[in-house]
Amino acid sequence: MFRLILILAAPLFFFLSSGPAQAQAANCSFNVSNVDFGSVDTLAGAAVDTAATVSVSCMPVTGARVRACISLGAGSGGATAGLRHMLSGADILDYNLYQDAARTIPWGTRLDPSLGTPVALDFSGAGGTQNINVYGRVFGAQQAASAGLYTSSLTATDVMLNAVDYGGVPSDCSAIMTNTKTAGPVVVQAEIDANCFVAAQNIDFGNQGGLAADVDSTGEIDVTCTPGLGYTVALDNGLTGTGPTTRQMALGGDAITYGLYKDGARSQPWGVSGAQRLSGTGAGAAQTLPVYARVPAQTTPPAGTYSDTVVVTVEY
Structure with missing residues (x-):
């Protein structure tokens, strides 16, 4: 007896995809x-x-x-x-x-x-x-x-x-x-860089019938400086003034004397010399500095609107 065995060998194929082949040789x-x-x-x-x-x-x-x-x-x-x-x-x-x-x-x-x-x-x-x-x-x-x-x-x-x-x-x-x-x-x-910004508010003494008594008002100066930066603020004497308490608001040839101060009691004049300046240290945000103004009792000039311009200087 003969036994015939037929073996069918199926070929095996391996397919490799062409995915991200990385030959690490760059x-x-x-x-x-x-x-x-x-x-x-x-x-x-x-x-x-x-x-x-x-x-x-x-x-x-x-x-x-x-x-x-x-x-x-x-x-x-x-x-x-x-x-x-x-x-x-x-x-x-x-x-x-x-x-x-x-x-x-x-x-x-x-x-x-x-x-x-x-x-x-x-x-x-x-x-x-x-x-x-x-x-x-x-x-x-x-x-x-x-x-x-x-x-x-x-x-x-x-x-x-x-x-x-x-x-x-x-x-x-x-x-x-x-x-x-x-x-x-x-x-x-x-x-x-060290830097400062400054903005000032006008001061208005309002309408007055006479100047037989002191007239007070206030304003503000906003100073914004880099944190930790020391600064001083000076106010000049205005257009025709001779000192921080003898500034003048003018109308033609007439004038009204006034002063600007650092304190509410109006005892510390605010001017340009070392002791008259106001000192501060920057905080990175606006710091509001009150300005206290006073028109002292004096002879009342002719009626009208009197004005002056004061320059604010911040040094740092």
């Missing part, structure tokens, strides 16, 4: 310029923008294309809730770095997603160099920041590039951890 270099905001006037309350340059050169080793991912971290100033900080001693100035000129897409790092995402650059098989901007913004409404130089240093742990060769669909930057290159330090800095 050759890249890069550098990032410093981010300098220059002088920042925090009292103005507006944002201040600047830009720096990122230059990336890549050459694929395998002949495929290259994806390079550039990460920018928080730096020595740190970050809170996605906002980076520059420091001047214990004082903080908030800023951020962005991928776009509209400052809507934060430039971050794969190591800290709260800062945003890295920037991905793709290079053809021929390789080359790409120059792009990193856009910076110091946020407005930071009047509480004192004058001084604010800095943050982005070191090698903050400024990184990861790259891969690829032949199909490139991976997202969050998954590219090969061929790490670092740069830095990249210095981010801004100088807050």
Whole structure:
């Protein structure tokens, strides 16, 4: 008896998809310029923008294309809730770095997603160099920041590039951890200048039937200075006055004598000499300084509207 056995050997085929093949052989270099905001006037309350340059050169080793991912971290100033900080001693100035000129897409790092995402650059098989901007913004409404130089240093742990060769669909930057290159330090800095704003309210003594008795009134001067900044406020003698208590409101050839004072008792004249000035320290917000005015009893001049102009000077 013969037994015939026919064995059918089915060929086995393995299909490999052309997904994100990463041959970890890209050759890249890069550098990032410093981010300098220059002088920042925090009292103005507006944002201040600047830009720096990122230059990336890549050459694929395998002949495929290259994806390079550039990460920018928080730096020595740190970050809170996605906002980076520059420091001047214990004082903080908030800023951020962005991928776009509209400052809507934060430039971050794969190591800290709260800062945003890295920037991905793709290079053809021929390789080359790409120059792009990193856009910076110091946020407005930071009047509480004192004058001084604010800095943050982005070191090698903050400024990184990861790259891969690829032949199909490139991976997202969050998954590219090969061929790490670092740069830095990249210095981010801004100088807050000492500054003051001043606004004055007119003083009106009202309508008077005569000047046989003292007539008092008050006004206000609002001074806004950088926090911690010492300042003095001087009031000149007006157009024709000879001293802080002998200023004159005039109408033609006639005049009414009056004085301006620092205190409600009208005992401390407010003028231009050292002791007559009023001193203060800036707080980053408007400080209201009362001005106490007095027309002393005197001979009543002809009826009419009498006026004078006093110049307010803030020195710091």
